[in-house]
Amino acid sequence: MADRKLIAVVGATGAQGGGLAHAILDDPTGGFVCRAVTRHPASEKAQALKSAGAEVVQADLDDVSSLEEAFSGAYGAFCVTNFWEHFSAEKEKAQARNMTDAARKAGLSHVIWSTLEDTRKLMAPGDNRMPFLQEKYRVPHFDAKAEADSYFAGLPVTYLVTSFYWDNLYTFGLGPKKGEDGSYTWVFPMGDKRLAGIASEDIGKVAYGIFKAGPAYIGKTVGIAGEFLTLDRMAFMLSKALGIRIKYQAVEPDAYRSFGFPGADELGNMFQVYRDFEKEVVGARSADLASVLNPSLLTFDEWIGKYKSRIPL
Numbered sequence: 013m014a015d016r017k018l019i020a021v022v023g024a025t026g027a028q029g030g031g032l033a034h035a036i037l038d039d040p041t042g043g044f045v046c047r048a049v050t051r052h053p054a055s056e057k058a059q060a061l062k063s064a065g066a067e068v069v070q071a072d073l074d075d076v077s078s079l080e081e082a083f084s085g086a087y088g089a090f091c092v093t094n095f096w097e098h099f100s101a102e103k104e105k106a107q108a109r110n111m112t113d114a115a116r117k118a119g120l121s122h123v124i125w126s127t128l129e130d131t132r133k134l135m136a137p138g139d140n141r142m143p144f145l146q147e148k149y150r151v152p153h154f155d156a157k158a159e160a161d162s163y164f165a166g167l168p169v170t171y172l173v174t175s176f177y178w179d180n181l182y183t184f185g186l187g188p189k190k191g192e193d194g195s196y197t198w199v200f201p202m203g204d205k206r207l208a209g210i211a212s213e214d215i216g217k218v219a220y221g222i223f224k225a226g227p228a229y230i231g232k233t234v235g236i237a238g239e240f241l242t243l244d245r246m247a248f249m250l251s252k253a254l255g256i257r258i259k260y261q262a263v264e265p266d267a268y269r270s271f272g273f274p275g276a277d278e279l280g281n282m283f284q285v286y287r288d289f290e291k292e293v294v295g296a297r298s299a300d301l302a303s304v305l306n307p308s309l310l311t312f313d314e315w316i317g318k319y320k321s322r323i324p325l
């Protein structure tokens with residue numbers, strides 16, 4: 013134990029951090045131990061991590077002193093924020109700031125920050141193809157994370173640029189919808205462009221590969237995806253695996269933004285970025301590097317095979 017490196021995993025009860033926590037716990041001779049950071053140590057997920065061998069500690073991203081304790085004595089930390097809990101770019105930045113303050117105080121040797129690109133850099137300020145949200149952001153949950161990148165400067169950090177989770181099909185209500193004639197429609201404002209997607213569990217597994225690589229990725233930006241596929245192609249693959257007919261329907265981003273569900277404007281802007289800046293978004297991510305860092309990286313077909321029973325139809 014003493015010679016094993018302790019990783020404080022923020023979000024260990026969630027998708028990204030959970031992937032990392034399990035990667036550490038599933039590899040007992042790998043040289044790392046997992047400290048799961050959660051607000052709710054008594055929760056079922058936290059208790060399951062404890063039973064699997066993790067140390068579980070209580071901390072809140074809004075409370076820097078709790079993070080200082082959670083990071084104290086650790087070799088490294090995995091840092092992630094959850095925009096979708098509060099929908100606030102400013103809060104996301106404040107939480108990232110708290111993690112960097114705590115990481116400095118703890119003198120960590122390696123920090124991984126789960127981030128995304130600043131979509132504002134892709135468009136001139138006067139470009140009116142999409143609205144600004146929360147006053148100054150194009151895609152707040154991207155732009156806020158990118159702004160927070162600068163807080164990590166000076167720390168031994170790896171910037172991990174993630175991709176759209178395929179798991180959104182069952183966790184985020186983004187699966188195909190059944191019509192009155194029994195066929196399924198899958199609506200996105202993505203035109204015929206490729207979506208950079210990934211199994212959410214693979215993000216944490218890549219993070220584990222980064223920690224295992226030692227200093228090789230410190231100071232680097234690592235953009236990852238599982239596969240780059242058009243929605244047409246994904247609908248075809250899903251149809252085949254599920255034995256139903258799913259038709260991808262491309263809509264305009266303005267129409268998507270007006271759908272009215274919470275976050276529709278945010279997701280409309282995000283998919284429009286994916287569509288209008290396919291080259292830049294795809295170019296910032298690599299499935300090859302992701303599979304070097306995580307040799308069990310899932311393809312979309314493999315993800316469907318593993319998770320299809322969870323997709324509500």
Ligand SMILES: NC(=O)c1ccc[n+]([C@@H]2O[C@H](COP(=O)([O-])OP(=O)(O)OC[C@H]3O[C@@H](n4cnc5c(N)ncnc54)[C@H](OP(=O)(O)O)[C@@H]3O)[C@@H](O)[C@H]2O)c1
Pocket residue numbers: 022023024025026027028029049050051052055071072073074092093094095096097153174175176177178180
């Ligand atoms: N969905 C996608 O396609 C996608 C793609 C790329 C990036 N992302 C980003 O992923 C992030 C969310 O990560 P996820 O999907 O892994 O989360 P998740 O599965 O929804 O779980 C959220 C995790 O964050 C922890 N957490 C939230 N607020 C916290 C706080 N105040 N203090 C301490 N812990 C807190 C929760 O821990 P406890 O509840 O146990 O405290 C939980 O472990 C978002 O910011 C999103 O923008 C999502």
